[in-house]
Amino acid sequence: MYRYDTVDRTLVRERVAQFRDQTRRFLDGEMSDDEFRHLRLRNGLYIQTHAPMLRVAIPYGLLSSHQLRTLASIARRYDRGYGHFTTRQNLQYNWPRLEQVPDILAELAEVEMHAIQTSGNCIRNTTSDHLAGVAADELEDPRPWCEIIRQWSTFHPEFTYLPRKFKIAVTGSPDQDRAATLVHDIGVHIVQGADGERGFRILAGGGLGRTPVIGQVIREFLPRRHLLSYLEAVLRVYNREGRRDNIHKARIKILVRALGIEEFTRRVESEWLLIRDGRLELEESAVERMRGFFRPPAYRHLPDIDPAAGKHAAFRAWYRYNTVAHRVSGYRAVYVSLKKPDVAPGDATDAQLDLVADLADRYAFGEARVTHTQNLVLADVEQGEAFELWRALDEAGLATPNIGTLTDIICCPGLDFCSLANAGSIDVAKLINDRFDDYDYMYDLGEIEIKMSGCMNACGHHHIGNIGILGVDKSGEEWYQITIGGAAGARAALGSVIGPSVPKHEVAESIARLLEVYVDHRRDDERFVDTVRRLGVKPFKDRVYAATAAA
Amino acid sequence: MPRRLLRDGALVADDWHVPSDAELRDDEALIVTFAEWQADRERWLARSGRLGVMLAPADEVERLVPDLARLDLAGADFPGPSEGRGYTQGRLLRERFGFAGELRARGAIRRDQVFFLARCGFNSFELPDSELEGAVAALATFSAAYQPSNDLGLRAKLVRP
Secondary structure, three states: OOOOOHHHHHHHHHHHHHHHHHHHHHHOOOOOHHHHHHHHHOOOEEEOOOOEEEEEEOHHHEEEHHHHHHHHHHHHHHOOOEEEEOOOOOEEEOOOOHHHHHHHHHHHHHOOOEOOOOOOOOEOOOEEOOOOOOOOOOOOOOHHHHHHHHHHHOOOHHHOOOOOOEOEEEEOOOOOOOOOHHHOOEEEEEEEOOOOOEEEEEEEOOEOOOOOEOOEEEEEEEEHHHHHHHHHHHHHHHHHHOOOOOHHHOOHHHHHHHHOHHHHHHHHHHHHHHHOOOOOOOOHHHHHHHHHHHOOOOOOOOOOOOOOOOOOHHHHHHHHHHEEEOOOOOEEEEEEOOOOOOOOOOEEEHHHHHHHHHHHHHHOOOEEEEOOOOOEEEEEEEHHHHHHHHHHHHHOOOOOOOOOOOOOOEEOOHHHOOOOOOOOOHHHHHHHHHHOOOHHHHHHHOOOOEEEEOOOOOOOOHHHOOEEEEEEEEOOEEEEEEEEOOEOOOOOEOOEEOOOOEEHHHHHHHHHHHHHHHHHHOOOOOOHHHHHHHHOOHHHHHHHHHHHHHO | OOOEEEEOOEEEEOOOEOOOOOOOOOOOOEEEEHHHHHHOHHHHHOOOOOEEEEEOOOOOHHHHHHHHHHOOEEEEEEOOOOOOHHHHHHHHHHHHOOOOOEEEEEEOOOHHHHHHHHHOOOOEEOOOHHHHHHHHHHOOOOOEEOOOOOOOOOEEOOOOO
């Protein structure tokens, strides 16, 4: 993985000093709430329902065991012994004390981490594929490009006060797209050009939130040396022309829609023509140097084996659902499930973080990744060691065999923590887990994604859930709007609302009815989302509300 | 007593005036807004003193370019703390259009913005008096940078050699 040089190290330390001074000035009354808000937000610090919330950047989701231990130690000493992994591959602490945040940042800086630009109207953490470098379907490892983008976007002087937040995602497997690039402000796809040259397809204007939009291609092929100048051109057009009069119309997707994709693209291209041969042009040697940080680890030459053969059912289920193919024979990528039924999705305790660090050292070359579905991945595990690894994970409650299934729910912190939320989401996840505790039924349903947000800001990506759940406030009560047919990935789609929202106690029952319709009508191995695509919303809607009317 | 401002890293007396200043002499340096400039261009050009024009966030830099050679000062107004268009205006004035005069930032800016503003080419900052000393130090907040901009002296990692 990328290691800091003296420039990186100097910059994060200087950031700590800057933020320490800003915090002191605020606490001493030299700065107003509003002035401090703009500054703390650019450093990932929110003031939440109960306490400040600090969001730590995990660039493209990649962590060393050393960093995991520091995250665990901070959770233990400054928080209440746990952290929450987010859909943007970051980690949030829910209970730090404001006056201690500079100390937390100082400890993070020592392990090459920070909270820079994890909130605020600036370029956020660049996200990517959690199987980067190990996926068999990958054209090229996206992480060197992610790091190049991370550096370019960090403290970019021109784009620190954008109209609204700005999110970039990169994938080296555009046909699978595990990074949800189609719902980002900019999606970057590594592609092969007509003459075999590698480059990028650039998408813009995607996003969730109040107005969900699937991104559109603005350039089919960008030679790779021009990546940064092209991003700079997009950002410059957005910074100049994006709306600032209405926070709900300030994202780039609104600008793209207002101008039309052709006119938007024309403006980007004409800006780019003026800067593309300038100092942002990337030299091949610089890219090669960056690639050096992401070379494959020292794999052993091993044959593929089936470690599940002859083992008991629990291990077989786990191996089938929580591990995936690796590009190198003899290896598997292993999901560490953070979706235990009685735990908030994405939460991990300090002890669990320490354990994952130890297991990463023992079985996975000392590295782990965060997925945008709020699980962890040990990407390079020898198949022959999977059983031992499973036993250790299982003992720690990290082996719930549900990856990609109904209870692998994506979920924002909701009303329990977030001051923006209209409704709870963690407790609804629990209700769903309570209702669907039969693993045979869950496995029979196959691949299905439930995504849930406590408000229309859509941190839980509900629009692109096969089943999406959105918390709404109805005269002080928590109700939930349900959508179906949404999807992430290369065929990303926005879900359709099935009808009026339902009260909290009916959410799990409504989902049960949706699943009944699926089971009744599915063909062969058809997935839930494909059945919805084939049948449309009506039969699902009829079943959910007919039952209510009858009751 | 003239107001103090931060210019080229030092606190100096502001030698520029605005149209509402009392007893303005014809040979005194005058800053007008771009709107005022457009409305009364000939009148301003007829003055003997130096001229400066401040852009509002929505003003297109390109429309000021034909007059840049006549100006000793250009700049951007920041009406609110979340306004960011001026950063692009600054870079374009310096880097694209080669403006070499005083580039001023004015409005809802504090010491916490001057580092990035300086990287965007601004060399003069109107700040509340209580911010001035801190702003001098804030110009050195970071000793390196990742991306090229038009500031000199910072080691920038992503710049072509």
